Amino acid sequence: MEPGNxxxxxxxxxxxxxxxxxFQPLIFGLFLSMYLITVIGNLLIILAVSSDPHLHTPMYxxxxxxxxxDVCFTSTTIPKMLKNIQTENKTITYEGCITQIHFFLLxxxxxxxxxxxMAYDRFVAICYPLHYTIIMNPRVCGLLxxxxxxxxxxxxxxxxLMVLWLSFCTDxxxxxxxxxxxxxxxxxxxxxxxxDIVLYFASxxxxxxxxxxxxxxxxxxxxxxxxxxxxQGKYKAFSSCASHLSVVSLFYCTALGVYLSSGTTHxxxxxxxxxxxxxxxxxxxxxxxxxxxxxxIRRALRRIIGMAVLYGPIxxxxxxxx
Numbered sequence: 434m435e436p437g438n439x440x441x442x443x444x445x446x447x448x449x450x451x452x453x454x455x456f457q458p459l460i461f462g463l464f465l466s467m468y469l470i471t472v473i474g475n476l477l478i479i480l481a482v483s484s485d486p487h488l489h490t491p492m493y494x495x496x497x498x499x500x501x502x503d504v505c506f507t508s509t510t511i512p513k514m515l516k517n518i519q520t521e522n523k524t525i526t527y528e529g530c531i532t533q534i535h536f537f538l539l540x541x542x543x544x545x546x547x548x549x550x551m552a553y554d555r556f557v558a559i560c561y562p563l564h565y566t567i568i569m570n571p572r573v574c575g576l577l578x579x580x581x582x583x584x585x586x587x588x589x590x591x592x593x594l595m596v597l598w599l600s601f602c603t604d605x606x607x608x609x610x611x612x613x614x615x616x617x618x619x620x621x622x623x624x625x626x627x628x629d630i631v632l633y634f635a636s637x638x639x640x641x642x643x644x645x646x647x648x649x650x651x652x653x654x655x656x657x658x659x660x661x662x663x664x665q666g667k668y669k670a671f672s673s674c675a676s677h678l679s680v681v682s683l684f685y686c687t688a689l690g691v692y693l694s695s696g697t698t699h700x701x702x703x704x705x706x707x708x709x710x711x712x713x714x715x716x717x718x719x720x721x722x723x724x725x726x727x728x729x730i731r732r733a734l735r736r737i738i739g740m741a742v743l744y745g746p747i748x749x750x751x752x753x754x755x
Contacts, residue, residue, distance in 0.1 A: 442527050442601050442605060443526065443527055444524045444525060444526050444527060444530075444605070445524070445525050445527065445530050445605045445606075445607050445612065445617070445620075446523050446524055446525075446605055446606045446607065447513075447514070447517060447523050447524070447525055447607050447609065447610060447611065447612070448523065448606055448607060448608045448609070449514065449517070449518070449523065449609075449610045449705075450610055450705055450706055450709070457518050457521075460518060461515060461518045461519065464511055464514060464515060464713065465515055467511075467713050467714070467717050468507055468508075468511045468512070468515070468713075470717050471503065471504065471507050471713070471716050471717040471720075472504055472507070472508070474717065474719075474720030474721065474724075475500035475501070475503045475504045475716070475719070475720050476500070476504065477720065477724075477734060477737070478496065478497065478500040478720050478723060478724070478730065479497045479500050479501060480737060481730055481733035481734050481737060482494070482496060482497040482733070483497065484733065484736075484737065485729075485732075485733040485736070487729065487733075488729060488730075488733060491554050491569040491574045492551070492554055492555070492558070492673075493729075494574055494578075495547055495550055495551045495554060495574070495577075495578070496551070496723060498547055498578055499544065499547045499548070499551070499680075499719065500719070500720065502540050502543045502544050502547060503544070503716035503719055504716075505536070505540045506537075506540040506541065506544065506712070506716055507712070507713060507716050507717075509533060509536045509537045509540060509611070510533065510537060510610065510611035510712060511713065513525065513529075513533070513611065514610045514611065525612060529612075530607075530612040530617065531593055531596060531597060531612075533611055533612045534589075534592070534593045534596060534612050534614050534617065535589050535590065535593035536589070537589075537611065537612075537613075537614075538585075538588060538589035538592055538593065538614065539585050539586060539588075539589035540585075542584070542585040542588050542589060542639060543581060543582065543585040544684070545639055545640075545643045546580075546581035546584060546585060546643070547581060548643065548647065548677075548680065548681050548684060549642075549643045549646045549647055550577050550578075550581060551677050552646060552647040552650040552651065552677065552681065553577075553646065553650055554569060555650065555651075555654060555673065555674040555677055556649075556650035556651075556653055556654055557569055558673065558674075559654050559657050559658070559670050559673065559674065560653050560654065560657045588635055588639070591631065591635075592614060592628075592631060592632060592635065595627065595628050595631060596614065596617060596618065596628070598623075599618065599621040599622075599623050599625065599628065600621065600622050600623045601620055601621055601622060602620070602621075602622040604620060605620060606620075607620070608705060609704075609705040609708075610705060611712075613705075613708070614632065615632065618632070644685070647681055651674075651678065654670075654674060657670070658670050658671055672726070675726055676722055676723045676726040676727050679722045679726065680715075680719055680722055680723075683715050683718060683719075683722070684711060684715050687710035687711040687714070687715055688711045690707065690710065691704065691707045691708050691710065691711060
């Protein structure tokens with residue numbers, strides 16, 4: 434592979450989800466709504482965790498990190514897509530495309546690590562409840578989060594820098610609504626063997642390690658729950674990890690569905706539509722899953738909403754009459 438970008442390209446063309454002009458207002462409204470719901474929902478989770486002392490535990494620490502990552506994950510792609518639809522301009526600069534690849538991989542990898550760490554947290558809480566606070570102390574939680582961020586940065590940095598070494602031809606149309614790395618690599622004129630190997634190896638390593646850790650944790654959790662004698666104890670133990678299990682199932686099932694659909698269909702446009710599930714829908718549903726199935730989060734959210742209703746008119750009155 435020759436270093437550099439021989440054609441000195443300045444921009445790519447994002448074809449989006451549909452080429453039909455009459456569908457663009459519908460797509461714009463739908464994605465704007467989903468983006469606002471995602472941002473507001475996840476920010477409410479972060480606010481609830483940070484404002485309630487009862488939620489200052491390892492599980493909610495990682496949940497607030499996951500909510501932050503979800504906001505950043507969707508913000509990497511959706512605002513640019515909305516801008517392109519509104520301005521009727523499908524271009525994205527070369528630098529912007531590489532930047533989008535980097536941050537998309539960064540937050541996608543971080544999401545995988547966080548889901549794995551959260552499974553480990555539930556494993557310790559249910560299988561070793563007496564030693565939970567000792568094992569999952571603030572220092573360990575901080576180290577787990579830091580290691581996850583470091584590994585995510587290294588992975589995204591390596592893969593985005595490798596794209597910089599590729600040279601491109603005149604065909605610069607990306608059949609997607611964002612700069613998806615496999616689509617960009619396929620447009621290269623130069624040899625992409627090393628890029629393909631690194632991308633495949635990184636995907637398999639991250640996926641296998643994460644799934645193995647999650648499956649092992651929940652197999653041990655299931656064994657511990659079966660040994661609990663009372664039905665109430667079993668329900669309480671299961672309910673503490675039901676939300677995380679739902680989020681994990683949603684994330685990996687949608688990602689697997691996108692992978693299988695891309696392998697069975699020859700239409701890149703269909704693959705782009707399928708990828709909406711894990712890039713947009715999953716981050717949007719995560720706050721609902723945790724708020725609906727978790728009474729602590731519901732209580733904290735009700736308190737925040739109650740304070741907003743109570744003090745909102747007072748604040749507005751002070752601004753009106755200084």
